[in-house]
Amino acid sequence: MDAAIELLRTDKKTDQHKPAILIASDGDIVVAENPATRETLRCAFNELHRHFGFFLPAAGMTRFKAADENEVDVRATGKLARLYDALLKLNPDWGTPERRHELNQFMTRLIFCLFAEDVGIFPKDQFSRLTVNHAGHKGAEAHIAITHAFQAMNRPASEREDLPGWTHEFEYVNGGLFAGPIDCPVFDAIAWGYFRDSAELDWRDINPDIFGSMIQTIAEADKRGELGMHYTSVPNILKVIGPLFLDDLDSDIDKAWDKPAALERVLRRLSRIRVFDPACGSGNFLVIAYRELRVREMKILDRLKALKGETQGQMWSSISLASFHGIEITDFAAETAKLALFIAEYQANSVMEKMFGAAASPLPLRDGGHIVCDNALRIDWEDVCPPPREDEEVYIAGNPPFLGSTYQSKAQKTDLAFVFSGQVQSYAAFDFVAAWFFKASNYIRARPAKAALVATNSICQGYSVAALWPHVLGEDLEIGFAHKDFKWRNNAASNAAVVCSIIGVRNRSGAPKRLIVGGNDFAAPNINTYLSNGPDVVVAADRKSIFDLPFMDYGNKxxxxxxxxxxxxxxxxxxxxxxxxxxxxxxxxxxxxxxxxxxxxxxxxxxxxxxxxxxxxxxxxxxxxxxxxxxxxxxxxxxxxxxxxxxxxxxRIRPGKSSLFIPRHTSENRPFLPVDLVAPDTVSSDANMVLNGAPEWCLALIASRLHLVWIGTVCGRLESRFRYSNTLGWNTFPVPKFTEAQLKALNASARDILKTRYLHHPKTIADLYDPEKMPDDLREVHRRNDELLETMYIGRPFKTDTERLEKLFKLYAARVEKLKPNKTSKETA
Structure with a gap:
């Protein structure tokens, strides 16, 4: 049938009519191909109905393809996924927990061989040619041939006496990839066909950073509909490892650019850097970190060649895969990470050979990355990544799972308790990612080590700030850099985004700190645990306003x-x-x-x-x-x-007075917090906060940019939506001592906001504060309100939200300090 597909593919009528699908069958097995993507399907004839999606192009419907996908990665992953399924169907015992690791390891070895024969590690097509030649009719003996091939790769040529003579063509691979027991699942005609389809691909252009995550989905059937869409993009990874250590290296290289001795010192430093990802998945962070270090190494070697007029004696990299450590709870992902690092090393060596005319021999493989399949919250990280020795540097980087307490499984809650029990009192409501920050801080403390992890914003808001961060930082650590409030997207069809921050933690030092907000990167004297340029204060909930604002309470339940x-x-x-x-x-x-x-x-x-x-x-x-x-x-x-x-x-609040109602949960997309003045005959539910009988100027405060920024920083969030708190937000909101004239002006400003809204009746707050449709006159009256209020703080409007927060935190810190002797009502958030 492969021959039939080939005839259809090359037929002039195919070129003329451009069919959406080519299909051939012998009555038992169906082989189909999409000519546009070269995607292939093989299945039993009576199972054709299960592959409806493959034939959508025949009905004029296209399947989604993310714009940034590498066609080679996607095709390879699709073919391997079908091979994986076919083998599991034929060998169901390999799908049991006892044997799943063997199947995952088998797939990893297979992928390495297909890559190796296309990039020159093996002679061209050596692996596929020899296995096909000895696999028997329709792959009946493929499991025997592949087992012999893998066994040969794990032994020097002198130790293969018990193996068939044809296996002597293979070089000794080593490196642990083929170590241990070797077994192979049984193939049938369908599985063997998928193997041959995979072997026909050109594997040279595989991206190890992306492909690693893609093949991880092979073993996760529930993610098959989104193959190629679950990986951390390179730009996002660089947001972590750039400020963590790459930018510092680049600065050292620039300073040493014309000084050979200084460049050689940087070269030695590169060789002593170790990178550790304690939630490494399929190795994205480790692969990109390795690749970026190799790029800088070659840049230095090339510069030394130019300065000295000769090629360096060093013909291979001093950056070892053994310097890259990871923990991953999923077996296949851990195996994939090792493979991705092997591929990244070979590709970097190929570039090095082109630049300098020589590179290390690819075989036998040297020690690979130290990737451990285990639960990162249960094991001692020092067993995976030993503490740095003299002159070594360790950088912890990654994107651990973040899950709010509501979404954590029973096992995850137990893991959280394992990490925090006996050390932190109130941890049950922590996001899952908090455990990684806690363990990372314990690892780097008093060592030449730093950590930077991606986190959901919740750990820097509300309750978590007081409950978590004093235990993470203690007295000896600090936040060295932060990339605040950006949307972390993948390439899934839904393109869902989570608002995240990257937080870099280090031992206290006098080195500059970097705060990156909205694309602006600037030096900050201090970065507090709200990821703001301000003093190290923890905003604590209070039963009444510490700035003497009117009393606010919940509505009625x-x-x-x-x-x-x-x-x-x-x-x-x-x-x-x-x-x-x-x-x-x-x-x-x-x-x-x-x-x-x-x-x-x-x-x-x-x-x-x-x-x-x-x-x-x-x-x-x-x-x-x-x-x-x-x-x-x-x-x-x-x-x-x-x-x-x-x-x-x-x-809590009885009707009878005009009141301000403030919804407790509201969209983060509106430019101002919703607040409305309601008549005395109105009852509020507990979904609102209420200022009962409060003066109008309170509306001018709540509807200001200043207040929105404060609430967005110190209060918690429900998903990404603002969660308004009276005790944590309103009662802590810093205001200056207003004069009567200022309060009168704010009253007038509040009335202007309400009047302008009424001009657009019957439009609702949702209509009026849609950021894309907000009326110009309403936007202008809010601008004037902000200008009026902010001038009362510093004599002019603030330039940025960063400046707003800096002032608010200073006012808050000063007020708390002043109230300390008489403070009796405070309760921790």
Missing amino acids: PADGGGLILSTEERDRIVSTHPEAAEFIFKYLGSKEVVRGEVRHCIWITDDNLERALKLSPIAERINEVRQFRLASPKEPTRRMAERPFEFDQI
């Missing part, structure tokens, strides 16, 4: 099973038959109602009017519903409130 809450239609039905019921029905707003302009209502009864309310049957029926709901609750406090079913379970 009904815990009523819906009995006290009414839609507009339900309210109208009740009032139409019982007009006197209007006395007991109030407008009811949660966060959605504030933002989207929706309206609900609630029954609001006090002890004073309860007797009248119970005479109205629609009201009495609903009160009885609430009583039954509360009596059935598993919570004892809720059952107690069944004694008062006519009122909300938790009442």
Whole structure:
């Protein structure tokens, strides 16, 4: 059938009509090919229906392909995935936990051989030619041939007496890749066909940094729909390892550029650098770090050649794969990381040979990267990456998994407890990534070592700051650099992005610190644990404002099973038959109602009017519903409130005064926090924070850029959305001592904001504060409000958010220091 596909491929009619799919079958097996992508399918005829997606192009539908994919990587991964599936189907015992490692190791060895015969490590097509020649009809004896080939590669030629003579063509490979027991799964015609398809690819252009992650998905069937889309991009990796150590190396190279002795010192330094990724996946970070160090090594050697007028005596790299360490919990990914480093080494050596006319022989392989398959939170990192010896430097870099406590599995919560129990009191709500920072800090402390990890922003916001960072930094570590608030994307079709930060931790020193925000890279005197240029303070929650702002509290929680809450239609039905019921029905707003302009209502009864309310049957029926709901609750406090079913379970703010409602959770995309002034006959749900009867100037504060930046920095987030906190955000918000004239001006500014909104009625806050559609006049009135307020802080508007935070943290630190002797109400966040 391969011959039939080849005939179809070369037929003039194929070129003329350009069919979407070529297909051939002998009645038992189907072979199909997409001429545009050269993607191949092999399956039993009776399983054709399972491969519907492959034939979509025949219906005029294209399959998604990410723009940055390397065609060779994608095709290779697709073919290997099909081979993997075919082998598992034929050898189900290889899919058991006991044998899965063997299958993963087999695939890794196979990929190495296919790469080696295309790039010149082996003679051209040596591996595929010899195995095909001795695999029997339709691959019936392929497992025997491949086993013999792998065994030969693990032995010097003099130790192959018990192997077939044809295996003597293979050179001794060594390097641990073929060490240990060697077995091979059985092939059938379909699996053998996929092997031959893979062998026909040109493997020279494989990108080890990308391909490593791509082949990891081979063993993860749930990710097959996104092959090639789950890897950390090179630019993102460089955001970590650049400030961590590459930029410093580049500075040293620039300073030494015309000084041979100084360049040779940098060369020696390169050889003593070790890189450790304790969540290495399929090796992306390690591969890029290795490649970048090799680039700099060759740059120095080339410069020394120019300065000295001769080629250096060094003909191979002094940067060893043994200097690259990793921990990965997934077996196949760990094996893949080793292979990716082998490939990266060979490709770097090929470049070196072109530059200098000589390079180390690729075989036998030397020691590879030290990649351990284990749980990074359970093992001692020093067993994987020994502490640096004299003149050595260790850099920990990576992208550990980040998962909020809600999304952690039971096993992950146990891992978190294993790391923090007995050392940190409140860790249950930590993001999973926090454990890597804690272990990294313990590793680098008092050593020539640094660490930089990607993290979700949650560990630098809200509760986590006070609970985690004092234990990470202690008195002897500091944040040396931070890349704050950027979207970490992959190339998946959904292109989902998580707002992340990169945090570099080091031993305290006088070296400059770097803060990278919004593409701006600048020196910072200090980087605090909020990743801001400011003093080392931890913003602690407080029950009342430490700057004497009006009291803010939650709205009210009904815990009523819906009995006290009414839609507009339900309210109208009740009032139409019982007009006197209007006395007991109030407008009811949660966060959605504030933002989207929706309206609900609630029954609001006090002890004073309860007797009248119970005479109205629609009201009495609903009160009885609430009583039954509360009596059935598993919570004892809720059952107690069944004694008062006519009122909300938790009442914090009673209606009767004009109030400001601030939604507790809101989109991070709006340029200002949503806040609205509501009438006295309005009840707030607990989805809002409420300033009851507060002066108008409070709206000018809340709707300012200053306040948004503060809330976004010190409060926690729900996913990426702002989570507004009264105790942590409003009660800590630094303000200067306003004069009466200033408060009057802020009152007027607040009214201007409200008036301008009303000019666009019936547009809602969601409509008006859409960043793409915000009306110009509303944007201008907010600009004037910011200018007015910020001038009260420093005599002019702030230039950047960084400058805003710097001032706010200074004010906060000074206030806390001033209040220390009399402080009694503080509670840690």
